[in-house]
Amino acid sequence: MTAEPVEPGRDAHAVLRDRVRRFAEERDWQPFHTPKNLAMALAGEVGELLAEFQWLTPEQSAEVLADPEAGARVRAELGDVMIYLTRLADVLGVDLVEAALTKLDEAAVRYPVEQAKGSAAKR
Amino acid sequence: MTAEPVEPGRDAHAVLRDRVRRFAEERDWQPFHTPKNLAMALAGEVGELLAEFQWLTPEQSAEVLADPEAGARVRAELGDVMIYLTRLADVLGVDLVEAALTKLDEAAVRYPVEQAKGSAAKR
Amino acid sequence: MTAEPVEPGRDAHAVLRDRVRRFAEERDWQPFHTPKNLAMALAGEVGELLAEFQWLTPEQSAEVLADPEAGARVRAELGDVMIYLTRLADVLGVDLVEAALTKLDEAAVRYPVEQAKGSAAKR
Amino acid sequence: MTAEPVEPGRDAHAVLRDRVRRFAEERDWQPFHTPKNLAMALAGEVGELLAEFQWLTPEQSAEVLADPEAGARVRAELGDVMIYLTRLADVLGVDLVEAALTKLDEAAVRYPVEQAKGSAAKR
Numbered sequence: 001m002t003a004e005p006v007e008p009g010r011d012a013h014a015v016l017r018d019r020v021r022r023f024a025e026e027r028d029w030q031p032f033h034t035p036k037n038l039a040m041a042l043a044g045e046v047g048e049l050l051a052e053f054q055w056l057t058p059e060q061s062a063e064v065l066a067d068p069e070a071g072a073r074v075r076a077e078l079g080d081v082m083i084y085l086t087r088l089a090d091v092l093g094v095d096l097v098e099a100a101l102t103k104l105d106e107a108a109v110r111y112p113v114e115q116a117k118g119s120a121a122k123r
Numbered sequence: 124m125t126a127e128p129v130e131p132g133r134d135a136h137a138v139l140r141d142r143v144r145r146f147a148e149e150r151d152w153q154p155f156h157t158p159k160n161l162a163m164a165l166a167g168e169v170g171e172l173l174a175e176f177q178w179l180t181p182e183q184s185a186e187v188l189a190d191p192e193a194g195a196r197v198r199a200e201l202g203d204v205m206i207y208l209t210r211l212a213d214v215l216g217v218d219l220v221e222a223a224l225t226k227l228d229e230a231a232v233r234y235p236v237e238q239a240k241g242s243a244a245k246r
Numbered sequence: 247m248t249a250e251p252v253e254p255g256r257d258a259h260a261v262l263r264d265r266v267r268r269f270a271e272e273r274d275w276q277p278f279h280t281p282k283n284l285a286m287a288l289a290g291e292v293g294e295l296l297a298e299f300q301w302l303t304p305e306q307s308a309e310v311l312a313d314p315e316a317g318a319r320v321r322a323e324l325g326d327v328m329i330y331l332t333r334l335a336d337v338l339g340v341d342l343v344e345a346a347l348t349k350l351d352e353a354a355v356r357y358p359v360e361q362a363k364g365s366a367a368k369r
Numbered sequence: 370m371t372a373e374p375v376e377p378g379r380d381a382h383a384v385l386r387d388r389v390r391r392f393a394e395e396r397d398w399q400p401f402h403t404p405k406n407l408a409m410a411l412a413g414e415v416g417e418l419l420a421e422f423q424w425l426t427p428e429q430s431a432e433v434l435a436d437p438e439a440g441a442r443v444r445a446e447l448g449d450v451m452i453y454l455t456r457l458a459d460v461l462g463v464d465l466v467e468a469a470l471t472k473l474d475e476a477a478v479r480y481p482v483e484q485a486k487g488s489a490a491k492r
Contacts, residue, residue, distance in 0.1 A: 011134055011135050011136075012134050012135075012136055012137075012220040013134075013135055013136040013220055014135075015220075015224075016220050016223050016224060016227075019224065019227055020223075020227060023227060023230070023231065026236045027234065027236060027239040027240055027241070027242075028240050028241040029239075029241070031241075032301050034181035034182070034184050034185050035176060035184040035185055035187060035197075036176045036179060036180075036181045036184035036409075037181060037300055037301060039169075039172055039173050039175075039176050039184075039409075040173070040296045040297075040299065040300035040405075040408075040409060040412075041297075041300045041301075042169060042172070042204075043166075043169050043170070043172075043173055043293060043296050043409075043412050044293045044294070044296045044297035044300060045293075046162075046165060046166050046169050046293060047166070047289060047290045047291075047292060047293015047294060047296070047297075048290070048293060049162055049165070049166075050162050050163070050166055050286045050289050050290045050293070051286075051287075051290035051293075052162075053158060053159045053162045053286065054283055054286035054287045054290060055278050055283060055287075056159060057159075057427065058157035058159045058160060058426065058427075059157070061157050061158040061159035061162075062157050062158055062214075064158060064215070065215055065216060065217070074158075074215065074217070075217055075222050075225075076222070076225075076226060078208070078211070078212055078215075078217050078219060078222045078223075079219075079222035079223045079224075079225055079226035079227075080223075080226055081165075081208060082208065082212075082219050082220070082222065082223035083223045083226060083227060085201070085204060085205065085208065086223065088201070089201055089205075091185075092187070092188055092197065092201075093188060094188070094197070094198055094201055096201060096202075096205050097135040097136055097138075097139050097205070099198050099199070099201045099202035099205065100139050100143075100201075100202040100203075100205035100206045100209065101138075101139060101142065101202075102198075102199075102202055103199060103202035103203055103206060104139075104142055104143060104146060104202075104206060107146070108146065111150065113149045113150060116150040116152075117150055117151050118150070118151040118152075118154075119150075155424050159286075160423055160424060162286075163282075163285075163286060163289075163419045163420075163422065163423035164420075164423045164424075166286075166289050166416060166419050167416045167417070167419045167420040167423060168416075169416060170412060170413045170414075170415060170416015170417060170419070170420075171413070171416060173409045173412050173413045173416070174409075174410075174413040174416075176409065177406055177409035177410045177413060178401050178406060178410075180304065181303065181304075257380055257381050257382075258380050258381075258382055258383075258466040259380075259381055259382040259466055260381075261466075261470075262466050262469050262470060262473075265470065265473055266469075266473060269473060269476070269477065272482045273480065273482060273485040273486055273487070273488075274486050274487040275485075275487070277487075280427035280428070280430050280431050281422060281430040281431055281433060281443075282422045282425060282426075282427045282430035283427060285415075285418055285419050285421075285422045285430075286419070288415060288418070288450075289412075289415050289416070289418075289419055292408075292411060292412050292415050293412070295408055295411070295412075296408050296409070296412055298408075299404060299405045299408045302405060303405075304403035304405045304406060305403070307403050307404040307405035307408075308403050308404055308460075310404060310461070311461055311462060311463070320404075320461065320463070321463055321468050321471075322468070322471075322472060324454070324457070324458055324461075324463055324465060324468045324469075325465075325468035325469045325470075325471055325472035325473075326469075326472055327411075327454060328454065328458075328465050328466070328468065328469035329469045329472060329473060331447070331450060331451065331454065332469065334447070335447055335451075337431075338433070338434055338443065338447075339434060340434070340443070340444055340447055342447060342448075342451050343381040343382055343384075343385050343451070344381075345444050345445070345447045345448035345451065346385050346389075346447075346448045346449075346451035346452045346455065347384075347385060347388065347448075348444075348445075348448055349445060349448035349449055349452060350385075350388055350389060350392060350448075350452060353392070354392065357396065359395045359396060362396040362398075363396055363397050364396070364397040364398070364400075365396075
């Protein structure tokens with residue numbers, strides 16, 4: 001199944017956020033979509049994603065998309081995780097991309113390139 | 124700290140993906156960024172997000188952004204989760220927004236509006 | 247299905263640890279049972295446990311065992327989580343009950359009864 | 370810090386369960402200890418455990434206890450996970466060891482030794 005295309009010129013993540021919101025509203029699921037519940041649903045989906053990688057070596061994990069069946073499952077799990085993360089941020093009124101860019105700028109200060117190069121302390 | 128702005132006309136999520144990639148490459152962190160490791164890092168950050176909500180009632184969780192300290196922590200955790208999810212998808216070569224839109228279209232078939240309305244079976 | 251009974255006088259958790267170990271060894275699964283992999287498997291099972299509670303109110307979650315189907319699923323997920331946690335500790339050579347008792351003693355110092363009573367800061 | 374010893378002849382896991390229960394009751398934390406909240410707290414602690422292993426190779430993860438600092442952190446996280454898992458099962462009225470033994474017996478039927486030997490399908 002291929003996703004309905006994103007209108008040209010529209011920001012892809014904003015389109016996703018709006019479609020997820022409409023999806024929930026059409027089904028009257030807002031009462032269930034508290035941040036607490038959505039954080040749990042997000043964690044549950046991340047658990048399914050972990051299960052795809054748990055017995056693979058790191059090297060095998062890098063090739064998982066080459067296997068049609070495992071690749072499709074990983075792609076689907078990534079989609080599920082993204083849906084709940086997008087919904088959680090929307091319900092809280094947080095701009096997800098902005099929040100990530102802000103954290104990235106802070107990380108750049110905390111891990112200057114020269115000190116962080118190849119170091120194992122934190123990635 | 125405010126994030127460096129996204130250039131007008133550029134897709135915000137694509138900008139984030141590219142900045143996260145450059146961040147890792149500048150620090151030579153690619154060897155650590157296997158899908159297996161990144162899935163674990165993603166799950167670790169989701170665990171920190173859960174910790175923000177675990178003792179709150181669902182109602183309190185909906186108001187968490189109103190508390191400056193807890194709100195800042197939640198925003199930061201959402202940013203961390205988004206960074207690792209974006210990096211994991213990038214390393215696998217998966218378009219995250221496309222994967223989510225595809226899953227949403229499938230969910231629309233599986234949960235038709237009329238049957239799903241307000242039902243507790245699945246949200 | 248009922249579990250094979252624990253021999254009288256034997257410590258129940260030690261019996262479990264030994265049976266889980268034998269289960270893995272009989273199937274030659276030791277190469278897969280690195281701490282890294284087992285921690286992921288543990289997290290995956292915890293994700294399935296979360297999924298049982300995600301749309302329930304806190305009050306409904308307290309009654310989940312009263313529903314035969316949901317109750318059986320929760321019991322099975324608790325069993326799965328305990329199996330992987332026991333195996334992970336065994337592979338690392340950590341006494342799980344001792345580690346928990348030690349943390350509990352530390353927590354008793356950090357959260358003295360009089361100050362902690364009913365407080366929301368940490369539970 | 371060393372844990373208060375378990376009385377001879379008492380089952381170690383039952384001792385832990387009772388001490389965790391008393392710990393919560395002395396602090397009037399029962400209202401917060403719904404299964405939903407405890408499942409979240411359990412998942413949060415598992416996230417911290419994952420973080421200890423995320424950048425290690427599988428081989429390095431097997432040696433983590435040899436590092437005094439990382440070893441102490443892993444031991445402490447295992448203790449935290451065990452505390453919340455024990456409390457969750459207690460609040461639900463589930464015997465954790467029995468639930469695990471039952472699942473293990475079921476797994477023995479599903480993965481017969483001869484077919485499962487060294488196979489990657491499931492461990």
